[in-house]
Each structure stands twice: as C-alpha cells, then as structure tokens.
Amino acid sequence: xxxxxxxxxxxxxxxxxxxxxxxxxxxxxxxxxxxxxxxxxxxxxxxxxxxxxxxxxxxxxxxxxxxxxxxxxxxxxxxxxxxxxxxxxxxxxxxxxxxxxxxxxxxxxxxxxxxxxxxxxxxxxxxxxxxxxxxxxxxxxxxxxxxxxxxxxxxxxxxxxxxxxxxxxxxxxxxxxxxxxxxxxxxxxxxxxxxxxxxxxxxxxxxxxxxxxxxxxxxxxxxxxxxxxxxxxxxxxxxxxxxxxxxxxxxxxxxxxxxxxxxxxxxxxxxxxxxxxxxxxxxxxxxxxxxxxxxxxxxxxxxxxxxxxxxxxxxxxxxxxxxxxxxxxxxxxxxxxxxxxxxxxxxxxxxxxxxxx
Amino acid sequence: xxxxxxxxxxxxxxxxxxxxxxxxxxxxxxxxxxxxxxxxxxxxxxxxxxxxxxxxxxxxxxxxxxxxxxxxxxxxxxxxxxxxxxxxxxxxxxxxxxxxxxxxxxxxxxxxxxxxxxxxxxxxxxxxxxxxxxxxxxxxxxxxxxxxxxxxxxxxxxxxxxxxxxxxxxxxxxxxxxxxxxxxxxxxxxxxxxxxxxxxxxxxxxxxxxxxxxxxxxxxxxxxxxxxxxxxxxxxxxxxxxxxxxxxxxxxxxxxxxxxxxxxxxxxxxxxxxxxxxxxxxxxxxxxxxxxxxxxxxxxxxxxxxxxxxxxxxxxxxxxxxxxxxxxxxxxxxxxxxxxxxxxxxxxxxxxxxxxxxxxxxxxxxxxxxxxxxxxxxxxx
Numbered sequence: 001x002x003x004x005x006x007x008x009x010x011x012x013x014x015x016x017x018x019x020x021x022x023x024x025x026x027x028x029x030x031x032x033x034x035x036x037x038x039x040x041x042x043x044x045x046x047x048x049x050x051x052x053x054x055x056x057x058x059x060x061x062x063x064x065x066x067x068x069x070x071x072x073x074x075x076x077x078x079x080x081x082x083x084x085x086x087x088x089x090x091x092x093x094x095x096x097x098x099x100x101x102x103x104x105x106x107x108x109x110x111x112x113x114x115x116x117x118x119x120x121x122x123x124x125x126x127x128x129x130x131x132x133x134x135x136x137x138x139x140x141x142x143x144x145x146x147x148x149x150x151x152x153x154x155x156x157x158x159x160x161x162x163x164x165x166x167x168x169x170x171x172x173x174x175x176x177x178x179x180x181x182x183x184x185x186x187x188x189x190x191x192x193x194x195x196x197x198x199x200x201x202x203x204x205x206x207x208x209x210x211x212x213x214x215x216x217x218x219x220x221x222x223x224x225x226x227x228x229x230x231x232x233x234x235x236x237x238x239x240x241x242x243x244x245x246x247x248x249x250x251x252x253x254x255x256x257x258x259x260x261x262x263x264x265x266x267x268x269x270x271x272x273x274x275x276x277x278x279x280x281x282x283x284x285x286x287x288x289x290x291x292x293x294x295x296x297x298x299x300x301x302x303x304x305x306x307x308x309x310x311x312x313x314x315x316x317x318x319x320x321x322x323x324x325x326x327x328x329x330x331x332x333x334x335x336x337x338x339x340x341x342x343x344x345x346x347x348x349x350x351x352x353x354x355x356x357x
Numbered sequence: 358x359x360x361x362x363x364x365x366x367x368x369x370x371x372x373x374x375x376x377x378x379x380x381x382x383x384x385x386x387x388x389x390x391x392x393x394x395x396x397x398x399x400x401x402x403x404x405x406x407x408x409x410x411x412x413x414x415x416x417x418x419x420x421x422x423x424x425x426x427x428x429x430x431x432x433x434x435x436x437x438x439x440x441x442x443x444x445x446x447x448x449x450x451x452x453x454x455x456x457x458x459x460x461x462x463x464x465x466x467x468x469x470x471x472x473x474x475x476x477x478x479x480x481x482x483x484x485x486x487x488x489x490x491x492x493x494x495x496x497x498x499x500x501x502x503x504x505x506x507x508x509x510x511x512x513x514x515x516x517x518x519x520x521x522x523x524x525x526x527x528x529x530x531x532x533x534x535x536x537x538x539x540x541x542x543x544x545x546x547x548x549x550x551x552x553x554x555x556x557x558x559x560x561x562x563x564x565x566x567x568x569x570x571x572x573x574x575x576x577x578x579x580x581x582x583x584x585x586x587x588x589x590x591x592x593x594x595x596x597x598x599x600x601x602x603x604x605x606x607x608x609x610x611x612x613x614x615x616x617x618x619x620x621x622x623x624x625x626x627x628x629x630x631x632x633x634x635x636x637x638x639x640x641x642x643x644x645x646x647x648x649x650x651x652x653x654x655x656x657x658x659x660x661x662x663x664x665x666x667x668x669x670x671x672x673x674x675x676x677x678x679x680x681x682x683x684x685x686x687x688x689x690x691x692x693x694x695x696x697x698x699x700x701x702x703x704x705x706x707x708x709x710x711x712x713x714x715x716x717x718x719x720x721x722x723x724x725x726x727x728x729x730x731x732x733x734x735x736x737x738x
Contacts, residue, residue, distance in 0.1 A: 069665050112735075113662065
C-alpha cells in the first residue's frame with residue numbers, strides 16, 4: 001500500500017514508520033506542524049510540535065530511508081482542537097483534546113488529504129490494534145495495557161479505521177524503545193510526551209485563565225449557600241477536593257468535592273463524597289467503530305478516562321444518545337469526557353458525556 | 358528513473374570544469390596570505406580568479422570581496438553601508454518589498470537593534486518595483502536615506518528590476534543590488550549600472566557552495582562584520598578559500614549557460630502549461646524576466662501538497678517561498694504582487710538551468726496535470 005506515516009518526532013511514530021516500510025509498504029513520512037508559532041526546543045516531556053521535534057522526525061525518516069515533508073495543519077488544529085478545548089471548558093465541561101486531534105486532524109484532515117493524493121492510509125505510532133473480521137476492520141486494545149491508546153482512537157468511524165495502520169499494538173513500549181535503538185533511531189531514549197501539547201508550560205489552569213479570563217464567582221453547597229469564592233469556574237474539575245479554599249467547614253468535618261460547574265451563573269457547586277457518586281451516564285454525538293449499538297441493552301465495559309479502568313456496564317443507544325448503566329457507583333465524572341464502550345478488548349464506540357446520574 | 362531537476366534557482370549542478378579546477382586547487386598547498394613561494398602561488402590563483410570575475414561582472418578586480426555566501430555579502434553591504442551613512446546622520450533603509458530574506462532580515466535586524474527606519478518599496482502586480490514611489494519618497498526625504506537595496510531580478514518570479522532607473526533616481530545615495538539570480542544569466546555590469554555594491558554567489562552559476570562575493574565600489578570603506586587578519590580590504594577577514602574561489606571563476610568564465618536556449622525551453626514550458634491547465638496563472642507574465650524562472654499559480658491547490666506529489670513523480674521544483682521550520686508560508690513576493698494568502702500558497706516555482714533538456718520539460722508536462730488534479734482533490738478534502 002501507499003501510506004503516509006504521521007511522524008511526531010517521538011520514538012513510537014518513528015518505529016511505526018519503520019515497521020510499515022519493512023512490511024513492504026511505500027511510505028512517506030509527514031510531520032504535522034500544529035503550532036503557528038512553534039517553540040524552538042522541547043521543554044521536558046511536554047509538547048510535540050517544536051522545531052526540535054520536527055528535526056527529530058526528519059532524522060528518523062532519513063534513517064528509515066523514506067521521503068519526509070512537513071504539513072502545516074496549524075489552522076485546522078487551532079480551529080478543531082484548541083478552540084474546541086476552550087469552548088468545552090467555557091461550558092463547564094472537561095474535554096480530551098487528544099481525542100479531538102485524532103477525530104479531526106490525524107484521521108480526518110490528514111487521512112482525507114492522503115487519500116485524495118492517492119495514498120491508501122495513515123500509519124501512526126498509537127498503541128492499538130486492528131483486526132480484519134468478516135464484519136470489517138475492527139479496533140482493539142493494545143497488548144501493552146499500560147500504554148493502550150484505544151480510548152483516544154474511539155472517535156474513529158469504520159471508514160477511518162479502514163485507513164488507519166497501527167503497527168505498534170502488538171508490542172510493549174519497552175520493546176519499542178529497544179527496537180528503536182537497534183534500528184539506529186536517535187529518538188530511542190526520547191522521553192514520552194505527557195499533558196496537553198499546546199500547553200507547553202503544563203499549567204492548564206493558568207493557560208485557561210489567560211484565554212477565558214478569571215472572573216471570580218461563588219462556590220456554593222447543594223442548598224445554594226455560598227461557602228467560598230473561585231477564580232474562574234472552568235479551572236475546577238468534577239470530583240476535585242483540593243485547592244477549593246472553602247472557609248465554612250461541614251458540620252461533621254467531612255471533605256467537600258466539586259459536584260458541578262455552572263458556566264452561565266459562573267458557579268461551582270460542591271458537596272459530599274456520596275453526592276459525587278453516579279451510576280449512569282448519557283453520551284451525545286456517538287461514533288461507532290464497527291456495527292452500530294442498538295436499543296437492546298447489552299453487557300460490556302465503559303471507560304471514561306484515557307488510562308482509566310474498564311467498568312462493567314449495560315449499554316444501549318436510544319436513537320440519539322448512548323447510555324451506560326454502571327454495575328457499581330463511580331465517584332466524580334465530568335461531562336465533556338468521552339465514554340468509550342468495549343466488548344472485551346474491542347472498541348464498540350464512543351460518545352461525549354453530557355449527563356450523569 | 359533519475360529525477361528531473363527544475364530547481365536551478367535554489368542551486369544548480371556544479372560544472373565539470375569547476376569541479377576539475379577545484380579538485381586541482383584542493384591539492385595545492387598554501388595560505389594566500391603567506392609571503393613564501395607556496396603562499397604567493399595560491400595568491401596568484403586568487404588574484405587571477407578575481408580578475409576573471411571582475412571582468413564578468415563589469416567591475417575592477419579590486420572591487421571584488423570574497424565572502425562565504427551571498428547572504429554574507431548582503432549582510433556586509435547592508436549593515437556596513439548603514440553604519441557608514443548613519444555616522445553622517447542618515448537613518449532610512451529603503452528596500453523593495455520583494456527582496457530575498459538575505460536582505461529583508463538584515464534590514465529588519467537594523468531596525469530592531471540599530472533603530473533604522475526601514476521603508477519598503479511596493480511592487481506592481483507584475484512584480485516590478487514602483488519607481489514613482491521611490492521618486493516621491495526621495496523628493497521629500499532623500500537626505501535621510503542611508504542606502505537603497507533592490508535585487509537585480511527576483512528569485513521567485515524571475516522578474517527583472519529597473520536598477521538603472523533606480524540608480525538615477527538615487528543620485529548620491531548608495532544603491533546595493535543583490536544580483537545572485539541574474540549573474541551569468543542576463544547582461545549585468547556593475548560599473549555601467551553605477552551601483553555602490555552588488556552581491557554574487559557561486560553555486561547559482563555552476564560553482565561550489567559556500568563562496569560568494571561582494572562587489573564594492575573602489576574607495577568606499579565600510580565597517581566590517583568579521584574582524585581578524587584584515588583580508589579583503591579589511592572588510593572580510595578570514596583565510597581565503599582558494600579552491601572555491603578558483604572554481605567560482607572557472608564556472609563563470611566557461612559561459613555554459615546559454616540564455617537563448619533556456620529562454621526557448623522556458624517559453625515552450627509556459628505555453629504548454631497554459632494549454633494543459635488553462636486556469637494556471639503565470640506570475641510576472643507581463644514583465645521582462647530571467648530566462649530560467651517560471652512561477653505559476655494553480656488555483657485551488659496547496660503548494661506543499663503539489664511539491665510532495667511532484668517529488669513522488671521524480672520532479673524537483675520549489676514553492677519558492679521561505680520555510681519556517683519546514684512549513685511553507687505564503688510568499689511575501691507574491692503577496693506584494695497582490696496575491697491573497699490562499700493564492701500565494703497555490704504556487705510553484707520551476708527553475709531551468711544550463712543542463713535542462715526538452716525531454717525534462719516534456720516529462721514534467723506529462724505528470725503535471727495529474728499532480729494538479731490530485732492537489733485540487735486533496736485541497737478540497
């Protein structure tokens with residue numbers, strides 16, 4: 001096949017590209033420039049679109065022996081990922097930008113462009129597997145569960161999965177680093193990237209404050225009584241306990257947690273641990289990674305964080321929204337996150353959580 | 358198959374005669390500043406090369422200052438002339454809006470670090486500087502102008518600039534001219550143009566990389582950027598690069614670039630593209646242009662996609678624009694000519710050289726329509 005390998009400058013995408021070449025594909029390396037004003041150097045483990053990273057990607061492509069280009073996706077990334085991230089926070093929700101990037105950039109803008117140019121698909125260094133089944137190509141968890149990225153890929157449609165190649169899903173990260181060193185790739189020991197790539201300082205709250213302002217507002221309990229003041233509602237997360245700065249203690253001295261963020265009234269609602277518990281969730285804008293979920297209640301697992309646990313549940317689709325009923329109560333679930341349904345290690349689909357009960 | 362190279366304006370193959378001259382010089386011992394026999398011998402080689410280049414560019418041999426690149430020559434001229442003239446109370450640097458970054462960036466540096474006032478001369482939609490603007494500006498502020506810098510021809514569009522007219526308008530104001538693209542391609546005479554300084558580069562004419570020259574009018578003394586052994590009129594210290602200098606002179610003296618033949622191939626290419634892709638727009642179409650540079654806008658495409666597809670089809674061409682971290686920005690040249698960001702980013706530069714053949718052009722024409730079609734599809738996706 002003719003493939004575009006998305007190369008971030010990190011070890012995973014470099015090995016993925018090398019493996020695709022070895023598998024006999026015709027591969028062209030592409031580094032996505034996602035920042036209009038890239039920093040010169042990486043700062044620690046953050047960021048993946050500095051000039052240094054693009055240099056690392058180029059050198060990896062040289063070693064692998066494939067052509068290399070840089071595609072400017074800064075505008076698409078800003079509009080589709082950064083703006084979405086801000087808009088979600090402004091509505092009191094907690095988005096996952098990596099998921100949006102896969103949905104709108106890597107397997108949309110890049111894959112579409114690649115296909116139009118005559119390529120068959122996109123290779124990435126994600127830790128996930130695909131399988132060819134009679135029902136089509138399906139998406140599965142990686143062998144290395146600690147690195148599994150199927151959660152952030154759960155926004156891919158059947159059509160997108162068909163054009164996605166994940167050569168690393170059958171290997172552990174430790175072995176990928178070894179393989180990179182054996183292949184003579186200089187990025188073998190490069191640190192993993194964490195956090196949000198477009199917040200190079202790592203200070204999410206500060207970054208949000210700079211862009212959304214820091215209008216103070218009340219922190220109230222479930223009865224509506226003001227018991228504190230916040231500096232920008234969106235810098236809080238559901239389930240957050242620390243850093244609330246509350247001046248009125250509870251009667252029994254028990255801790256309080258953020259239950260709800262109300263952007264319109266700029267209010268943060270807090271309450272007890274028990275009030276934080278939820279047993280069901282509803283997700284909007286569902287995407288199916290294979291056969292569509294039906295209205296028949298089905299047993300499976302739901303995962304609500306990138307590296308969270310798979311929680312046993314019963315799920316169904318009401319024609320508009322995806323529902324999951326948990327077997328056991330869960331503490332602290334923010335809307336805006338993705339609920340990803342698994343059938344064993346297969347990704348069934350996902351939706352953006354819009355309601356919890 | 359081997360690749361078709363249509364990026365001669367970026368760099369062009371080194372000529373065999375230049376490689377031979379350089380190889381011979383590489384095995385010759387001697388520092389040209391040394392007083393002994395080997396030193397004098399390589400010094401002689403350099404002075405002969407200087408005379409050859411002087412003849413070719415219409416200057417005195419003593420007006421040639423060898424540098425490490427065209428960029429360095431432009432930096433020496435801009436900064437040196439500015440400092441010299443600022444001491445006389447003149448602070449304005451007048452440059453065209455379509456200069457190479459090797460002029461724009463030192464000018465911007467002077468603005469940032471030396472408080473120079475940089476004024477850009479606009480260009481017409483056909484890519485020629487607006488002489489009326491210069492005339493108007495000088496009628497009001499001639500006394501404040503430290504120097505004027507306008508390129509002889511543009512590296513992206515090939516459009517030739519009215520240097521002679523500009524020098525007349527400038528009067529006593531020094532005029533610097535970046536002639537990197539024009540040298541060896543079109544008639545060029547430093548003395549006839551009446552310039553104060555002019556920049557040349559060897560690797561654009563079949564010489565080696567890493568050697569350039571500043572032609573600086575006799576008697577003009579400017580502050581140096583590099584200080585040391587006092588070589589090159591104490592304006593450019595550093596041991597002279599004899600092998601590269603010798604190869605530079607050999608390349609230009611060989612006259613292997615046949616302007617008429619290149620022009621003919623270029624015109625064939627242009628007319629064929631117009632037939633194959635009727636909506637393609639030739640930039641600078643109405644202006645006098647260099648024989649070898651063709652710049653087309655292909656509406657509805659994105660140049661970095663086109664470049665990848667052309668490269669995959671074994672054709673090397675260029676977007677002509679500056680790269681920042683490998684990201685193609687809209688060309689400031691095309692923007693200055695009235696393009697929008699979008700159309701400027703839909704353009705490709707094809708540059709022909711002495712070695713370009715009819716079959717090269719025919720091959721490019723055979724792949725271009727499919728590349729443009731795919732590029733359009735990718736842009737819509």
